[in-house]
Amino acid sequence: MTTRDSPGIQAVDRAFDIVEALNELDGAGVSELARHVELPKSTVHNHLDTLERAEYVVRENGTYRTSLKFLQISETARNQHALYEVGRSEVEHLAEKTGEISALMTEEHGRGVFVYRSRGSEAARIDTCIGDRVPIHCTALGKAILAFLPDDRRAAIIDQHELPAVNHNTITDRGRLEEDLETVRERKIAYDDEERLNGLRSVAAPILDGTDSVIGSISVAGPTHRMKGERFETELPETVLGIANVIELNIQHT
Amino acid sequence: MTTRDSPGIQAVDRAFDIVEALNELDGAGVSELARHVELPKSTVHNHLDTLERAEYVVRENGTYRTSLKFLQISETARNQHALYEVGRSEVEHLAEKTGEISALMTEEHGRGVFVYRSRGSEAARIDTCIGDRVPIHCTALGKAILAFLPDDRRAAIIDQHELPAVNHNTITDRGRLEEDLETVRERKIAYDDEERLNGLRSVAAPILDGTDSVIGSISVAGPTHRMKGERFETELPETVLGIANVIELNIQHT
């Protein structure tokens, strides 16, 4: 559910509200939807009709659900990202090599978006999904990006989203976050010590393009009991950094 | 680009036209977009503003592009499909086992949609992408679905889309197609003999749910010179059929 403060085109906002509701409800009928988005049945019906004609929604024996046309849109959108194009295979490589979960993140509207993910043989089962949008300050991936954004941009993002506590270890103090980001800039490595999920630690590195601006980040994540000591402090960071460099090089040659 | 014949909600149709154009153009500015969708700049601007606020569009130094929020939508939409949930790993399995390309298809609005795809070690490079929507009569995957749809449904689809020639081998005659589908029903196997792409042959099997209605299909595809003789006639069909059965069983136990 998107929170919209100032008004845009009403009909468009409503259409997307309906799409999102449809997704949340795992498909629904007109009346159920109407209750959920708090609009008259007829209005919802009208929207569903247009969405169905445009093939963004499918009607199956009386209930509506979002169609896979969104898959088409998102695939072409994602393929346009250099980060995904060259990073994808490296994420798989990293997951295989470490046996853990590896992921790719980029920033949109001040939040971290999981662009891709791959699971190694030992990978923890609980994790977020591709496409998920999370507060950017509570993951290694997010902090790797945040640290290398222009100062004004970073400030704007923190101003807008603030630093909500996602977990007991989440950094909620602006000063402490800046300190942390300073060391991220020095080492080109960011850590997440159970700042988003209990029992999950991760290591991430930023990915910079030819002009030294961040386009995303890459990480390895695993259960705390495996992510410690030498492995957590030096081994994994070196591996991640190496792969980040490979991606950076490949991006400049395309 | 979607062709819309009868009018729905104008603003919604236009919003999606803009999203699609944005995707086609790989990101664009207001003026360029306005020219492309043939609308006044101010109208396009108004839409982009709304879409940006709703986070479906991202503005980056003066140009707009579709955001990865579509990825979030499409991932949850896809995860709702039983076909994808249980079929995904089997497609990977099939691709690995045969060394070729394996794919999953479902039907929406009378067209075939590629839901997932995996490439084996020998896999042909040229292929369609996940999310692509193709005429349903010109692929093995599509014919496997078509053959097992209820008669009225199949007739409606063919009436609506007709049988355009996609390639020199495409079946364009209704009678011939029905004959073909009859043998598909008998064997539970559909073939594509370069009916969509030159040099590409494939074998597909339908996937039925507990009530014997088709929810999709699975295939193996490869270059004609490898897809022939015993392998094409019996070996691959048996493998595909076996895996289709595994998927069907798993679907009924969830």
Next chain:
DNA sequence: GAACTCGTTCGGGACTGTAGAACGTTACTC
């Protein structure tokens, strides 16, 4: 510095999306 672009803002008028009531069906309940 003129003459192009570009993105953006603004306001009034035409149109259209909205909402509520009403219809026909289906699915329950008693």
Next chain:
DNA sequence: GAGTAACGTTCTACAGTCCCGAACGAGTTC
């Protein structure tokens, strides 16, 4: 099997809003 409730859908009229053209400020290019 009548009665009731919920469903999806259709219709109409009015209020509201989306749309467009014109105008503005900011960059570029010649």
